[in-house]
Amino acid sequence: MEIKEKEILRELKKYRERDLKYEDGKILGSMCSKPHPISKKIVEMFLESNLGDPGLFPGTKELEGEVIKSIGNILNNKNPFGYIISGGTEANITAMRVIKKISRGKKGKDKDKKANIILPETAHFSFEKAKDMMDLNYISPPLDKNYIMDVKYLKDYIEDKREKHGIDGIVAIAGCTELGTIDNVLELSKIAKEHNIYIHVDAAFGGFVIPFLEERYRLENYNYEFDFSLENVFSITIDPHKMGLAPIPAGGIVFKDYSFKKYLDVEAPYLTDTYQATLIGTRTGIGVATTWALMKLLGSEGYREIVSKCMDNSYYLIKKMKEYGFEKVITPVLNIVTIKDEDPLRTSLMLRDMGWYVSMCRCVDALRIIVMPHINKEHIDNFIEALSQCKRD
Amino acid sequence: MEIKEKEILRELKKYRERDLKYEDGKILGSMCSKPHPISKKIVEMFLESNLGDPGLFPGTKELEGEVIKSIGNILNNKNPFGYIISGGTEANITAMRVIKKISRGKKGKDKDKKANIILPETAHFSFEKAKDMMDLNYISPPLDKNYIMDVKYLKDYIEDKREKHGIDGIVAIAGCTELGTIDNVLELSKIAKEHNIYIHVDAAFGGFVIPFLEERYRLENYNYEFDFSLENVFSITIDPHKMGLAPIPAGGIVFKDYSFKKYLDVEAPYLTDTYQATLIGTRTGIGVATTWALMKLLGSEGYREIVSKCMDNSYYLIKKMKEYGFEKVITPVLNIVTIKDEDPLRTSLMLRDMGWYVSMCRCVDALRIIVMPHINKEHIDNFIEALSQCKRD
Numbered sequence A, B: 001m002e003i004k005e006k007e008i009l010r011e012l013k014k015y016r017e018r019d020l021k022y023e024d025g026k027i028l029g030s031m032c033s034k035p036h037p038i039s040k041k042i043v044e045m046f047l048e049s050n051l052g053d054p055g056l057f058p059g060t061k062e063l064e065g066e067v068i069k070s071i072g073n074i075l076n077n078k079n080p081f082g083y084i085i086s087g088g089t090e091a092n093i094t095a096m097r098v099i100k101k102i103s104r105g106k107k108g109k110d111k112d113k114k115a116n117i118i119l120p121e122t123a124h125f126s127f128e129k130a131k132d133m134m135d136l137n138y139i140s141p142p143l144d145k146n147y148i149m150d151v152k153y154l155k156d157y158i159e160d161k162r163e164k165h166g167i168d169g170i171v172a173i174a175g176c177t178e179l180g181t182i183d184n185v186l187e188l189s190k191i192a193k194e195h196n197i198y199i200h201v202d203a204a205f206g207g208f209v210i211p212f213l214e215e216r217y218r219l220e221n222y223n224y225e226f227d228f229s230l231e232n233v234f235s236i237t238i239d240p241h242k243m244g245l246a247p248i249p250a251g252g253i254v255f256k257d258y259s260f261k262k263y264l265d266v267e268a269p270y271l272t273d274t275y276q277a278t279l280i281g282t283r284t285g286i287g288v289a290t291t292w293a294l295m296k297l298l299g300s301e302g303y304r305e306i307v308s309k310c311m312d313n314s315y316y317l318i319k320k321m322k323e324y325g326f327e328k329v330i331t332p333v334l335n336i337v338t339i340k341d342e343d344p345l346r347t348s349l350m351l352r353d354m355g356w357y358v359s360m361c362r363c364v365d366a367l368r369i370i371v372m373p374h375i376n377k378e379h380i381d382n383f384i385e386a387l388s389q390c391k392r393d
Helices: A002-017 A038-043 A058-074 A088-110 A126-134 A151-159 A185-195 A258-263 A286-323 A344-353 A377-392 B002-017 B038-043 B058-074 B088-110 B126-134 B151-159 B185-195 B258-263 B286-323 B344-353 B377-392
Strands: A081-085 A116-118 A137-139 A169-173 A198-202 A233-237 A251-255 A336-340 A366-370 B081-085 B116-118 B137-139 B169-173 B198-202 B233-237 B251-255 B336-340 B366-370
Touching: A002 B038, A002 B058, A002 B286, A038 A286, A038 B002, A058 A081, A058 A251, A058 A286, A058 B002, A081 A088, A081 A258, A081 A286, A088 A116, A088 A126, A088 A169, A088 A198, A088 A233, A088 A251, A088 A258, A088 B126, A126 B088, A126 B126, A151 A185, A169 A185, A185 A198, A251 A258, A286 A336, A286 A377, A286 B002, A344 A366, A344 A377, B038 B286, B058 B081, B058 B251, B058 B286, B081 B088, B081 B258, B081 B286, B088 B116, B088 B126, B088 B169, B088 B198, B088 B233, B088 B251, B088 B258, B151 B185, B169 B185, B185 B198, B251 B258, B286 B336, B286 B377, B344 B366, B344 B377
Parallel strands: A116 A137, A116 A169, A169 A198, A198 A233, B116 B137, B116 B169, B169 B198, B198 B233
Antiparallel strands: A081 A251, A233 A251, A336 A366, B081 B251, B233 B251, B336 B366
16 A cells, blocks of 8 residues: 555656646736645644634634734724635625625615626626526726726716616726726725725735835825725725735735625534525635735735835836837836736737746736746746747747 | 643633533434544644645645545546535535536526426435525425335426426435435436436445445335446535545535536636635545545445444334334434434433433434444443333433
8 A cells, every 4th residue: 555655646746747836937827826825834734724613713714813814904804704714806896796785785676686796897897607597787888097906987977867776796806907006995885985885906916016016116196005994995905915925815805894794694503503695615724824824924925025025026027028129008006017918819829838837917018927936037037039039929 | 831731721621521421422403423543643643734725735635636546446437526625515516506507508698597306305415405595496306105205206206297397307315314214326327317417325324334334224115326436416515524534524415427517616816826716715634635645545345334323223223213112213324323202302302301312213212322433232231221221200
């Protein structure tokens, strides 16, 4: 058995070696990165834990409560309610479940009508999955010159009497997948407050960036506020397994308070808890434990350093682009850099043949580079060389 | 930093120590168990992998293909299509997405009508989550004397002309959460074939039990067939992280063939693949790698041994129950034992105070014990003593 075990591990390793490695710096289009080294020491400890049945794992459950409290802290919420779940998709679907349920409650006998939700054109495709299942009606206002939702248009749209009673939710993005932009949640909050509309903020990426973004990286006249200090922000997606450096699976959904649990609860007769509010049932405690450890170990100071390094590298990439004659779409808001390209699909496939994995924007003809913590200046130098070679060919 | 790291790991350990341990034999109501020891050696190797972006992890992706093929093999399917996902809930929701989509296609302009799905009363609560999101209409036929769906009733119901065109799917259970029963999928398949109805089998638990169940444990005149060899069985939930002994998260969804992918695909513009069919996006490759290794290491023979041990222990529990004057609800079909109890809630809370975690049935007044691989005869002896003490008090 032991020989067989060794043989299997050897075989597995061969497969694993064919995967890309973050440290090689060729993964330029992923919002995930190499997990912090402490993770490896925690995974084994929590391998058996199952937060789907929390009564059996009270220690791990308490850790989750503390993690949610810590995340609440960075999101300006003293009474957060939430979970560490599989990722941003589950988090966004969970928020859409709540909006749909609240909208049903309001509509009374019109309850079979679809929920109307304002959604940026640049929203992550997890919202398409939510729509596919929940028959939501998305309304996407035009983007303004900063590639965020046009607030003026939206205000007029919502105030139009015909539409007034029909908007059930607004999704705002804080760290857009495509460009790293941040919707003007401050202005959206005012509109939402006036018209009693639920705001969900998708800060899957930005949640572990914006709170740690030093003044010197902040653009003038740009709104970076996105958290629970703004009225009618009732839920936020924030993923430790993106810029929080936790291993997958560690997504986060946080609500303003416990009162939102009732929209999610399903009877769970076989478990130690009588109700279950998470979408996924059985779930490992690894995400909770690693996030807890990382937030203790790094603290605000540690995350600030990581974000600063990524921002410096983003500016370095912009500088190199300029030297080589490449143009940006926007000045980076967070550590996502866009490179204008007439035929981004062709370029990205050429780059892939050379071993570089970038991805593309949808709303504009451009490549997008996520300058994650695993990317350093040398990788950027090499990448720019490769990109420029594509253009010469 | 290193001192701080050690301190954090020490603190984490303290929390973890407050969790129950499978090896203590007190967890009697969970369908998860202690993962096989080889898992620990694999977790670290695949910690960084992300099957949500498979182009970056081609080695891990290939492993997934092989795992699905192996699982297809035990389910009598030479052309399986599927994924290793977060668990049974995601798998069941995924199947409901497909049924809803197919039903929409058929209904044409009546497409806003709810999909009608036959669902056993004893179905897992993940189907409630699916209903909550997808507005499904569940029809639950009465249970027969074996606590499975009454096939005769169902046949009449479906053949009733008024209902004939209205049934979009049948969910059958192979290893019911509550009692371990198996629906008569053989007969259901005939009905489904005749009326062109999609069958989804929830074998989250039974999938790694029934194919390895030796003849001597099989009840007379009981139908154990549940897999793709039966017509109109189009999808099966089968969880490696239950009786497959993989660590969480390792659930499985398998379809008859690739043609079902189109009902799930959502455009995924930022990733190396253009479409994504899984409900959850970012997902670790750990579940794939551990399942691959376990299926190689244990093989059919190994799983047969594990199942036999659990069945022997189930019968041992039944014998002890008889000695102590406790009655079963049904003769165990799989390694789940039911104990009749007038007030199961009270008894289970008393047991919990004594450190024993059992759970309850819904469809009958009874406790339920899942005789997982971590349970041995000594645990059973001690448990029966404790239960009998509850009754004396």
